[in-house]
Amino acid sequence: SKMTVKAVKMPCTAPNVYTKVPDGGWGWTVAFAFFFVEALTYGIIKSFGVFFNDLMESFDETNSRISWIISICVFVQSFTAPLSTVLSNRFGHRFVVMAGGVLISTGMVTAAFARTVVDMYVTIGVVSGLGYCLSFLPTVTILSQYFDKRRSLVTAVASTGECFAVFSFAPAITALKEQIGWRYSLLSVGVLQLSIVICGSLLRPIVIKEQEEVKAQPPEEPTETKYMLENEQTRTSIESIDSGVEITTSPSNVPGKTKAEPKSEEPKEHVQILVENNSTPPEPKIQLLDFSVMRDYSFICYALFGLFATLGFFAPSLYIIPLSLSLGIGKDHSAYILSAMAIAEVFGRISAGWVLNKKPIRKIYIELICVVLLSVALLAFPFASEFWGLMTCSVFFGFMLGTVAGTHIPLLAEDDVVGIAKMSSAAGVYVFIQSLAGLAGPPLAGVLVDTTQNYSSAFYSCAAGMVLGAVFLALVRPCKAGLCQRQQQRPEESVAEVLPDLPDDFIEMDIGKAENSGKGCDSM
Numbered sequence: 001s002k003m004t005v006k007a008v009k010m011p012c013t014a015p016n017v018y019t020k021v022p023d024g025g026w027g028w029t030v031a032f033a034f035f036f037v038e039a040l041t042y043g044i045i046k047s048f049g050v051f052f053n054d055l056m057e058s059f060d061e062t063n064s065r066i067s068w069i070i071s072i073c074v075f076v077q078s079f080t081a082p083l084s085t086v087l088s089n090r091f092g093h094r095f096v097v098m099a100g101g102v103l104i105s106t107g108m109v110t111a112a113f114a115r116t117v118v119d120m121y122v123t124i125g126v127v128s129g130l131g132y133c134l135s136f137l138p139t140v141t142i143l144s145q146y147f148d149k150r151r152s153l154v155t156a157v158a159s160t161g162e163c164f165a166v167f168s169f170a171p172a173i174t175a176l177k178e179q180i181g182w183r184y185s186l187l188s189v190g191v192l193q194l195s196i197v198i199c200g201s202l203l204r205p206i207v208i209k210e211q212e213e214v215k216a217q218p219p220e221e222p223t224e225t226k227y228m229l230e231n232e233q234t235r236t237s238i239e240s241i242d243s244g245v246e247i248t249t250s251p252s253n254v255p256g257k258t259k260a261e262p263k264s265e266e267p268k269e270h271v272q273i274l275v276e277n278n279s280t281p282p283e284p285k286i287q288l289l290d291f292s293v294m295r296d297y298s299f300i301c302y303a304l305f306g307l308f309a310t311l312g313f314f315a316p317s318l319y320i321i322p323l324s325l326s327l328g329i330g331k332d333h334s335a336y337i338l339s340a341m342a343i344a345e346v347f348g349r350i351s352a353g354w355v356l357n358k359k360p361i362r363k364i365y366i367e368l369i370c371v372v373l374l375s376v377a378l379l380a381f382p383f384a385s386e387f388w389g390l391m392t393c394s395v396f397f398g399f400m401l402g403t404v405a406g407t408h409i410p411l412l413a414e415d416d417v418v419g420i421a422k423m424s425s426a427a428g429v430y431v432f433i434q435s436l437a438g439l440a441g442p443p444l445a446g447v448l449v450d451t452t453q454n455y456s457s458a459f460y461s462c463a464a465g466m467v468l469g470a471v472f473l474a475l476v477r478p479c480k481a482g483l484c485q486r487q488q489q490r491p492e493e494s495v496a497e498v499l500p501d502l503p504d505d506f507i508e509m510d511i512g513k514a515e516n517s518g519k520g521c522d523s524m
Contacts, residue, residue, distance in 0.1 A: 017207045026204055027146030030139075031154050033199040035161035037097070037139045040193045041104070041132045043165020045070060046317040049338065050173050053322070054182040059117045063322070064446030066117065070318060071442040072125030077132040078310075078435030084137045085428030093138040094203045100134030101196030103127055108190030112183045135196050137431060138203070141424050144413050145206050148420075151410060152363070156353025159406040163349065163398075166317070166342035174335045293418050293426045298480035302417050303433040305473040306408060309371065310437035311444075311465025312378055313405065316397060316458075317341070318442055320390075323455040329387050337391055341398035348402020356407060363407075364416045364477050370403040371470045377401075378463035382456035416480050437465065 018025070048070055055066050087096045107128030114120050140155065147154050169189075176185045293299045320341065324334040352370065356363045377397040384390040409427060412418055418426040445458035 017209055021146070021148040021208060022206075023147050023150050025146070026206075027143070027154070029202050030143050030146055030204075031158040033202040034139045034143050034155075034158040036199050037135055037196055038159050038161035039165035040196050040199075041136045042162040043169060044108075044189060044193065045073065045132070046162060046166045046342075047169040047173060047338075049318045049321045050170055050177070050335065051182055051186065052318065053325070054177065055117070055120070058182070061117050062446070063449050064443050067318065067442040067446035069117070069120045069124055071439055072121050073129040073132065074310075074442075075435050075439030076126055076129030077136070078431045078433075079439075080130055080133045081137055081431035081435070082428040084133045085141075085424055087134070088138040088141065089424065092205055093142045094200055094205070096134050096138050097200030097203055098197045100131040100136075100138075101194060101200055103131030104135060104196060105131075105190050105194040107131060108193055109187055110190075112187035112190065133431075135200070137427060139199070140409055141427055142203055142206065144410055144420065144423055145208075150357065151413065152356035152407065153353040155410045156349045156356070156406040160346045160349050160402075163342045163346040163402065166345075167339045170338045170342070171335045174331065293422055293429055296418060298416065298476045299412075299418050299426060299430075301472045301475040301479050302412070303430050305371075305469045305476070306430055306434045307437050307469070308465045308472065309404065309408070309469035310434045311441040312374065312462035312469075313401070313441075316378065316381070316401075316462060319445060319449070319455055319458045320394060323381070323458075324387075324390055326455055327385065327387075327390065329390070333387055337387075337394050340391055341394040341401075344395040344398030345402035345405070348399035349406035350402075351399075352403035352407050362416070362477070363411060363414055364473070367404065367407060367411060368470060368473050370400060370407075371466060371473055374400040374404055375463050375466040375470060378459050378466060381459040416477055441465070 052066060055061070055069070056063070059066075084096065107123045107126075110127070111120055111123035114123060140159075143155060143158065144151055173185055173189070176188065180188075317338070320338055321334045324337055325331070329337075352366070355361070355366055374397070377393065377400050380393045380396065381390075384393050409430070412426045412430060413420040413423040441462070445461050448457040448461055449455055451457075
């Protein structure tokens, strides 16, 4: 009879079982789904600036109050990240993403009939914001589980979906508004976002089940066999520590038999049967959210980097069109600037993924260089005074934004931060911490614009946050190195304290005694 269990073909609803991280397989389908999830979540958020002036005119509101729409949306998306992690661990990534797609579409469609800006706060800010969280975070988490060596490159390429979305959506929505108005345009976007449900249905869970190679143990020496048979207490203690294969499968230990029955084939068969039964212990209870990452100093520094860097992620995309209009640039050319930023971001994401995929390389340092250059890009916007100057700044900013935005969450899976084992919980906590900056960033920029009557002040505030983020990112690696050194020292000290000094011939003396007592019993 066959003693090994072969993998069988599973239906699309069943998990994929691998013996190691596949670095491909169904992961390519997941990457394809992630591309469109990115396009229909962050791509829409970044393209929302095309509705800015229409909303100000329709609701007769200021920059700061309109900014709160996206601000609340980003805050809810980030603040509910732990909830997304808990629901994904409890119900699976597929169900959570599909539910998120329904919420996003519902919020956006309802917002098309809003009569006040407060209605927008609830529909787009709360309802769609929760949907964005439930759709994006589980998708990027499960994608990281399907890849190991290619993780950085695949994630970076798949995340370009939002860039292509901004490139295509910004001019398309602008043209659509002129034909049917902003309300029906918003309604069309909401219906389009319902396709996230289809993307979610493709997210098959993955199970990594390592194979254990167990070989039949060679026959033991007569002295050791007698020692285990005669000394019952020692045998019992060995069984409680060992896997039970070599002792339990020995014919002399089978209850009801006092003599070993020499059979050549059966012991091997018994070994395989027992390994299959014992190698699959009952699954431990799933920990829905692991907050132990908060005790890791390197993760705390990385989370603070995300907190301050988020100030510079969304505001430029929201204010680039108003800034260009204030400089006398037409609406069509303003939309082209936003599209050029998106195309540059595509190249930035792919370039960052390609560089980070090289080994050996310290990825955290590459990320730091990109963050510093992104700060420089933000500081360059206020010095642009005409179309080509603003276009140059937008391309530079878009490229550097791509290098950071496409890698900052996947880098949580690196050993310099928390590692792949805690990536799911770390991503939830990390994005949750980001929520504070997501809430404060756009309104803070809006208040500065209303106070100074100058859109350049919004970019200065973003640059200040990015510089602070670079400082904390620079501390991640030193904190990790220091923490690891302390953890390596503690186990060595504890072992030295607990273990007494034993004589070298301790085991030999004990076995000798057992042998002498065995001879005495035979003579009797």
